[in-house]
Amino acid sequence: MKKENDEITELFRTRLDNAEINPRDGFWEEVKRDIPLALNKHRRFFLYRTAAAASVFIVLGAASAAFLYFSPKEEIKQAFTKAVIKSKVNKTIVSNQIELKNQPIAEATSYSVLKSSKKNLMAVASKATKNHSNPNIKDTSNDNDSVTVTVHMSFRVVGNSGNQNQSTNNNGVWQAGNTSNVQYAENNSSDKPLSNNIETSKKDKTWAIKAALSASIPARGTYSSPLEASVTIEKQINKVLSLESGIQYSYLHSEGQTLNYIGIPVKMNVNLAKLQKVDLYASIGGITDKYISGSSKKNFSDESIQLTAIAGLGIRYHLNNKISLYAEPTFTHYFNNNSEFTSYRTERSNNLKLLCGLRMVY
């Protein structure tokens, strides 16, 4: 058992508490000379800091404004790509001939559908002329009077998931409708490019990129709340599960010490609920962190890999079809990596952090 000696403590404390040493000659002149230089430097630093803060504010403001400005256009474009394509066709039949006056409302692709089904329309018109059932049709084959038949047609091409069943039930047959309820037109080979486009738009987007920042509860003492920034890729495996991984940077600051870590997070997300614009999900996983720089006392190899277990709940708010904001309150547990040094992670091995970020599907 070691023996303490408080006599030493007492001796030095009593004798040296008010000890004095005379500074060298000219020391005050040195200090006095350097004060204005330091004041100028301090003012410059303050100006730079203010300018940097203002720049960040302007950039963020501009980015937000641009986002708000461009976002609705994107939605409209997507709506046109995915949803209903309509066209209105006026046809004039003169002397058993059909002339098509195409007035497309939506995309040019609809025209190809109409073009391909021209033959079918001719058949329709032919039928109409034979049975004389339509009062607008007059047969000119027997006399020289000209007959005009006006047929209004609309094509409905379904691209969204809500009408997917209808397309499937038709077994690849496009639905065509007109004022006389003619409803057939074969999906021949010339329709395939359009069909492919629509099929592509029907596919669910299963990949997402996520960028996030997080902050934790500060530990007692001199340890500030660690800041983390991450960029991850999320892959939807099925309707419930998704896997997520990427890269994460951690910044641990305390008085006189700043530690930088690079880590690889791996998470599994489980969808819990899906509302109109909001998703709820749970996530569980781990982070493998490696100290890279910062401490005057640590080298890269001084500290072994830090393992962290994470589990949390997440809420996602969809701004549009592609972009959503999310927040994940997460419980973290830092495993002991037998470090000789104290840091935020040794002081608060169990902690809560809030992860907030932006998610974009593609």
Added chain:
Amino acid sequence: MEKERQLIEGCREGKDSAREELYTTYSKQLLAICYRYTGDLDTAHDVLHDAFIKIFTRFSFRGESSLTTWLCKVVAAQSIDYLRQQKRITRMVTNEDELPDIPDLVQAPPENALTERQLLQFIAELPDGCRTVFNLFVFEHKSHKEIAELLHIKEHSSTSQLHHAKFLLANRINEYRKNEERKR
């Protein structure tokens, strides 16, 4: 008290006369603190220079403690920052069971009492880690827990460094006193 208040106000307003008065009043005591931490007189001057620049450019004294206490804290913090920057607070992990007993001090007659300068010299001779922990524990009245947090070391490392410092100081004092006795 009134004089100190005027001194503080003068420093806050950036008056040269107040700054010089503060320097004249406290520089000797503050230089001794810097020397205790750094163990080298030239380095102590450099640290004190930087500390005075910081004090005069950002005079952040708010009156929570006495002016002397505040100045001593600023100078001690500046010294620890310097040691950190110079990577002089080195690792020292010792098993507490292996620590040697601290010897009793050899008693000396009052006329042979150690001078302040001699005691400061003994502290200066300590290894950087031991000296820093000894200063924080003895003069700043910090607990081992607080020292561990401040220096980012484990608490038992602070304990062992203090013990090692006391062991070295006791041996050095005894050696010095024995030499003085022999001279007589």
